[in-house]
Amino acid sequence: MTPEHSGRATPRWTREHASKIERTDETVVPIIYPPREDAAPEINGWDTWFLRERDGSIATVGGWRVIFSLTAPADLLPGKRHDVAEIRYFYSRDGETWFDGGPVFEGGTRGSRQWAGSALLDDDGRLYVFYTASGRAGEAEITYEQRLAVGSGGSVVADDDGVRIEGPFAHGVLLEPDGERYEREEQSRGMIYTFRDPWFFEDPRSGKTYLLFEANTPIPEGAGACGDPVWEEFNGSVGIAHSPTGDPTDWELCDPLLEGICVNQELERPHVVVRNGFYYLFVSSHDHTFAPGLEGPDGLYGFVADSLRGEYRPLNGSGLVLTNPANAPYQAYSWVAFSHREELLVSGFFNYYDLGGLTLDDVATLSPDEQRAKFGGTLAPTVRVALSGDRTRITGTLSHGRIPLESEELPDLPEERLAHREETRRGY
């Protein structure tokens, strides 16, 4: 524990907050329709992040934007994609049509496959791709160990034809759970263990360098942490590490930023957006990871504080910022919020649709062809959100995968609210 972080109570997402979760006009996005065209039909993509500069702004290299996605072959069952996930990059000039640049790494990665992360183009031009090393390289049977790792030293080369990410990358494990602040796999009593999704963040107020991640807080059996012992197995947290030197490969674990003990097991892909002096912390979570007695949909959940370490208050009283309609509850997931001028934009991936009331577990009972046909496997329409203090309101959507530059003015609202319905996807 670094001295500046000691002796502080970790902010909580409580059952009282979460009991207020409900779908409202402000939080439900419109139905997503499948794209008519697929420029990369052989690949499914899901969790996606942007190439960013140290101050968090979206990088442009020679006029191109670059995104990174977890990908798997589209002929694989979508439910199996996490077992083979590979990070590919895509680039775009207009922030809308994304061209496939291929796999980022040529080998040498940690883990048997790579899960979500973040990407930093540092001031000296060095590229750092943070990722979750899931399992162990070369393992005979797949395991679910998770460690935070980085591929560093690559470069981003751009010309008129596009972008190439070039190695060699040096791969290393940055952080493993300590068993005290952050649960190790063998301590896990819950259904899904997490120590993943590293997200680089430089605090604009202090200039300090952090890595956020998804984790769980260890709760020994009989600890009496919740009103019901079963709820204790739902112990999701947002972890944070500090780099004392600012070096993106040098980290020390700190106390968690937020805990959802007794509330939810998975606070996925945590990230922070700073606006008007407020710190907005966002996570994605699933309906099936809420503790018994609580009901929340697959959604983007958010919290606001006046400093990085909190005290965080749930946005809209409950935490729910954005969710899918009740009749298409799994149509999108794994959202990333980012600032765009006066508003907030939220990018996610197009997940399962046209399920006719089936749950995600039921999907496995469908024929392989049906499972593949009902998986979007691409970027979802970008969602526009108005943000005011601790309230949010969905105001409209943009086309699939649209990532505008800060300098770009978006069309006035609300005319384009449902514009994505008419859009054809023109790239990844």
Ligand code: FRU
């Ligand atoms: C969210 C997620 C991430 C993880 C990835 C694995 O969609 O669960 O937390 O890194 O998927 O595919």
